[in-house]
Amino acid sequence: MIVASLLGKLTLHSFPHDRITQGAAVSIVLVSILAVALITFLGKWRWLWREWLTTTNHKRIGVMYVLVAVLMLLRGGSDAIMMRAQQATSVGAHQGPLPPDMFQQVFSAHGTIMIFFVAMGLMFGLINLVMPQQLGSRDVAFPFMNALSFWLFTAGMLLINMSLVVGEFSAAGWLAYPPLSELHFSPGVGVDYWIWSLEIAGVGSLMSGINFIVTILKNRCKGMTMMKMPLFPWSVFGSMVLVAFAFPILTVTLTLLYLDRTLGMHFFTAGNGGNAMMYVNLIWAWGHPEVYILVLPAFGIYSEIVATFSRKRLFGYRSMVAAIWAIVFLSFLVWLHHFFTMGAGADVNAFFGMMTMFIAIPTGVKIFNWLFTMYRGRIRFTSPMLWFMGFIFLFTMGGVAGVLMAVPPIDFQVHNSLFLVAHFHTMIISGVVFGFFAGLTYWFPKVFGFRLNERLGKYAAWCWIIGFVLAFGPLYILGLMGATRRLDHYSAGLGWQGLFIVAGIGVAIIMTGVGLQLLQLAYSIWKRDENRDYTGDPWDGRTLEWSTASPTPEYNFAVLPEVTSRDAFWEMKRHKPDAEQPARYRDIRVPKNTPAPIIIGGLSLLAGFGFVWHIWWLAAAGAFGILVTVLTHTLSDDDGERVIPAAKVAALEAEFARRKEEAA
Amino acid sequence: MDRKYKFGVIGLLVAAVIVALAVYLSHYTVDVLQPAGQIGYKERQLLVFGVLLSVIVVVPTFALTIFIAWKYREGNHRPKKYNPDWDQSWLFESIWWGIPIVIIGVLTVVVWRSSHTLDPYRSLVSTKKPLTIQVVSLDWKWLFIYPEQHVASVNLAEIPVGTPVDFEITSDTVMNSFWVPQLGGQIYSMPGMVTQLHLAADKAGRYNGSSANISGSGFAGMAFQVAAGSSDDFNGWIARARHAGQPLNMASYNQLAKPSKYVRPEYYSSVQSNLYNYITVKYMTPLTAPRSTTAVPTAKGSQI
Numbered sequence: 001m002i003v004a005s006l007l008g009k010l011t012l013h014s015f016p017h018d019r020i021t022q023g024a025a026v027s028i029v030l031v032s033i034l035a036v037a038l039i040t041f042l043g044k045w046r047w048l049w050r051e052w053l054t055t056t057n058h059k060r061i062g063v064m065y066v067l068v069a070v071l072m073l074l075r076g077g078s079d080a081i082m083m084r085a086q087q088a089t090s091v092g093a094h095q096g097p098l099p100p101d102m103f104q105q106v107f108s109a110h111g112t113i114m115i116f117f118v119a120m121g122l123m124f125g126l127i128n129l130v131m132p133q134q135l136g137s138r139d140v141a142f143p144f145m146n147a148l149s150f151w152l153f154t155a156g157m158l159l160i161n162m163s164l165v166v167g168e169f170s171a172a173g174w175l176a177y178p179p180l181s182e183l184h185f186s187p188g189v190g191v192d193y194w195i196w197s198l199e200i201a202g203v204g205s206l207m208s209g210i211n212f213i214v215t216i217l218k219n220r221c222k223g224m225t226m227m228k229m230p231l232f233p234w235s236v237f238g239s240m241v242l243v244a245f246a247f248p249i250l251t252v253t254l255t256l257l258y259l260d261r262t263l264g265m266h267f268f269t270a271g272n273g274g275n276a277m278m279y280v281n282l283i284w285a286w287g288h289p290e291v292y293i294l295v296l297p298a299f300g301i302y303s304e305i306v307a308t309f310s311r312k313r314l315f316g317y318r319s320m321v322a323a324i325w326a327i328v329f330l331s332f333l334v335w336l337h338h339f340f341t342m343g344a345g346a347d348v349n350a351f352f353g354m355m356t357m358f359i360a361i362p363t364g365v366k367i368f369n370w371l372f373t374m375y376r377g378r379i380r381f382t383s384p385m386l387w388f389m390g391f392i393f394l395f396t397m398g399g400v401a402g403v404l405m406a407v408p409p410i411d412f413q414v415h416n417s418l419f420l421v422a423h424f425h426t427m428i429i430s431g432v433v434f435g436f437f438a439g440l441t442y443w444f445p446k447v448f449g450f451r452l453n454e455r456l457g458k459y460a461a462w463c464w465i466i467g468f469v470l471a472f473g474p475l476y477i478l479g480l481m482g483a484t485r486r487l488d489h490y491s492a493g494l495g496w497q498g499l500f501i502v503a504g505i506g507v508a509i510i511m512t513g514v515g516l517q518l519l520q521l522a523y524s525i526w527k528r529d530e531n532r533d534y535t536g537d538p539w540d541g542r543t544l545e546w547s548t549a550s551p552t553p554e555y556n557f558a559v560l561p562e563v564t565s566r567d568a569f570w571e572m573k574r575h576k577p578d579a580e581q582p583a584r585y586r587d588i589r590v591p592k593n594t595p596a597p598i599i600i601g602g603l604s605l606l607a608g609f610g611f612v613w614h615i616w617w618l619a620a621a622g623a624f625g626i627l628v629t630v631l632t633h634t635l636s637d638d639d640g641e642r643v644i645p646a647a648k649v650a651a652l653e654a655e656f657a658r659r660k661e662e663a664a
Numbered sequence: 665m666d667r668k669y670k671f672g673v674i675g676l677l678v679a680a681v682i683v684a685l686a687v688y689l690s691h692y693t694v695d696v697l698q699p700a701g702q703i704g705y706k707e708r709q710l711l712v713f714g715v716l717l718s719v720i721v722v723v724p725t726f727a728l729t730i731f732i733a734w735k736y737r738e739g740n741h742r743p744k745k746y747n748p749d750w751d752q753s754w755l756f757e758s759i760w761w762g763i764p765i766v767i768i769g770v771l772t773v774v775v776w777r778s779s780h781t782l783d784p785y786r787s788l789v790s791t792k793k794p795l796t797i798q799v800v801s802l803d804w805k806w807l808f809i810y811p812e813q814h815v816a817s818v819n820l821a822e823i824p825v826g827t828p829v830d831f832e833i834t835s836d837t838v839m840n841s842f843w844v845p846q847l848g849g850q851i852y853s854m855p856g857m858v859t860q861l862h863l864a865a866d867k868a869g870r871y872n873g874s875s876a877n878i879s880g881s882g883f884a885g886m887a888f889q890v891a892a893g894s895s896d897d898f899n900g901w902i903a904r905a906r907h908a909g910q911p912l913n914m915a916s917y918n919q920l921a922k923p924s925k926y927v928r929p930e931y932y933s934s935v936q937s938n939l940y941n942y943i944t945v946k947y948m949t950p951l952t953a954p955r956s957t958t959a960v961p962t963a964k965g966s967q968i
Contacts, residue, residue: 100881177839341850341876343852343857346786357772365760368760371729377746389729393726396726400722403718404711406771409707409778415841415849481694484874485876
């Protein structure tokens with residue numbers, strides 16, 4: 001009795017029994033111990049705490065986002081390998097390596113992790129790394145909230161990975177449709193882990209959304225009107241408006257599901273007046289905008305890259321901005337196309353099908369504007385451009401599949417089949433992931449002061465492109481052959497196995513690409529002195545972030561820039577080849593470090609764990625702790641800023657100018 | 665010369681892949697592209713139309729991409745052709761706002777029409793009287809009730825060729841999706857609700873069906889078949905079912921509704937009247953738990 005009230009549903013049986021999960025759990029624990037030991041051995045705890053864990057500097061936060069996202073890419077990628085191994089072998093009389101329930105946990109985790117902790121993490125990371133500099137700003141609007149967003153994101157990530165060590169994960173798919181996700185059909189803690197990791201990370205995302213909206217509206221430098229902003233901030237603006245409108249829906253929907261599961265309410269249950277169709281509508285009212293939340297910033301990145309590497313102004317800037325807002329508007333009018341098969345009736349289906357098709361128009365316009373940015377340019381085919389070229393071809397093909405599925409009667413024949421799976425992976429991988437990889441390669445020298453190895457980067461891109469075609473081409477065909485998604489087993493004689501094996505080979509090639517990217521990173525760090533960027537402008541860039549030293553100093557700009565046109569830095573280089581040194585630097589105020597965000601993140605993790613396992617005292621203690629931390633931070637007299645003296649700024653800038661001259 | 669050789673190799677490779685794929689697929693059924701019923705045909709027709717329309721856009725786009733990338737590469741730089749400040753053109757931008765608007769405009773008409781003509785709730789036009797089959801998704805199998813013939817079967821539905829079939833679909837467990845691709849598109853099965861699907865087979869054969877929506881650990885084993893035969897075949901099958909199986913009453917239904925995986929086809933010689941109605945209505949009453957297996961005793965069920 002006492003144990004039950006202290007430990008909730010947690011017992012010794014909650015720890016994994018099967019070999020595969022045990023292996024994963026043990027390796028997670030071992031790696032954590034190893035990391036702790038290494039940091040202790042090197043005596044780096046103080047450094048880690050001061051420079052990283054308590055930082056409120058947007059560039060550091062950006063680096064941490066990317067680091068977490070890359071770790072999660074490896075986790076989600078392992079899930080993908082397990083799925084391919086299962087589906088290539090679990091045929092007829094043969095059983096695959098995974099029992100059905102575990103297979104279902106694996107694909108549920110794969111989808112959840114890839115969207116929430118890889119794609120979102122890379123996106124917020126890249127925005128943090130470069131957007132303030134592009135706006136000519138010293139930081140985001142709310143640096144403290146920015147750090148808090150990151151730690152909530154990380155708390156959600158840790159909670160979802162704790163499900164490997166303690167308990168189980170949801171087996172109900174990445175969007176956990178009820179009634180399957182209701183307590184009656186999913187009595188374990190898996191769905192609760194899913195709910196709470198997304199609740200915590202989702203609140204962080206919402207705060208990021210608000211933060212970046214305000215940053216764009218309030219922190220632009222002098223002279224930068226909205227129509228003089230680079231395309232990346234424009235696309236982030238569209239995306240963050242979607243975040244602000246969509247994420248509250250997710251938070252509320254998950255809360256209702258948790259109330260169903262925990263307090264026996266009936267929002268979405270099968271009987272007693274509940275209605276699962278309401279959940280399906282709500283989750284997609286968040287879920288469809290989410291797709292555009294991810295892809296718009298990637299479009300922005302492509303816009304920057306194409307202009308830079310074509311050495312030409314972006315073509316059709318106004319059209320591009322109009323296209324972004326057309327997409328933002330339409331993305332809230334299409335959610336029903338995810339369930340044409342729920343019996344809504346012909347008028348409703350037709351309306352949503354038509355709205356869905358309209359999105360193809362602004363998207364097509366963007367593609368042509370990119371092509372005509374290249375037209376009459378001087379194109380350098382660096383690895384970011386290679387990712388872009390892969391994107392153009394794959395994304396267009398995926399878009400065709402999307403337009404086809406927007407016709408309801410065609411959708412009836414491919415809905416929830418592997419054709420659909422292939423379609424959305426085409427959009428997300430070529431649209432979002434390629435874009436973020438291109439962005440990471442492009443801005444890497446700005447962040448770390450040296451370039452990534454180009455040759456390995458190109459090999460990696462080719463592996464991803466070819467591997468992608470092999471991994472997802474067969475899935476389109478399998479879908480047309482009647483193969484539904486999420487099958488842990490199928491009959492022999494259908495001809496599916498050969499195609500699944502090819503898809504498995506494709507995933508192996510993609511994984512080779514991932515390996516090459518890790519190698520590229522390691523090799524580039526090793527040979528960093530050969531690829532140093534002393535000019536701050538390694539690619540002959542066009543926007544303000546390239547006007548600072550690489551890595552960008554903590555304060556971004558010694559003197560806040562003033563711009564008169566788009567492509568501000570390009571114009572500066574053209575008209576004032578050697579910018580005059582300003583006579584005097586001033587003291588610069590930057591946000592101070594604070595432990596509050598990481599503490600709130602840790603307490604959220606504890607509270608989330610308490611909610612998952614019904615350890616109510618822990619949940620209450622976590623929530624109370626958060627309240628106390630927030631109040632303490634808010635009510636303190638400290639203004640949260642510290643001063644970088646003018647003399648130090650002058651010294652740093654002089655050093656940058658000297659190196660730049662040497663390099664020239 | 666060297667480069668031409670390279671392109672030739674790539675071309676040959678692509679051709680080889682296409683041929684290999686065609687040979688491989690010729691051994692198997694590509695259900696959506698090889699329909700056996702009028703709805704399936706029309707849906708394939710739409711798919712083909714959509715693909716052809718897309719080709720009009722995609723092929724020139726790809727050709728243009730390759731051309732521009734090739735011609736304006738750094739290594740081929742010609743100062744006269746370099747125009748770094750040219751960043752807008754009303755004419756060009758109107759073209760690529762305009763053409764997609766026209767094409768999508770055509771497609772929206774197609775969407776509107778086809779959504780109505782191929783509405784799954786719409787009865788098929790036929791001189792023959794439609795056959796009604798009530799479908800119940802269970803953990804983890806499909807129950808087919810023939811209300812007019814008073815028989816039922818599990819994981820195998822027999823239908824006569826050329827006769828419209830009215831499927832009335834519900835679930836006595838979580839949401840599933842009823843899909844027989846060679847006959848035509850799918851629709852969800854949901855507890856407490858009845859969805860409809862109107863299909864017909866144009867030729868005799870056995871067509872694979874499955875659940876397209878994840879429904880728990882036995883989900884992969886929810887494959888079933890629809891067998892289409894002549895009306896004699898169908899009548900013979902009904903007659904055999906009447907003699908072969910046990911009756912489907914509350915007791916045997918509750919037994920069947922218990923979770924089970926990879927269930928082989930079974931038959932029921934008769935069906936308790938109103939069983940289907942009971943299955944759908946019970947979720948609407950506040951006092952019964954959502955699952956027949958645990959909550960509804962046989963005696964009470966038989967009174968309904």
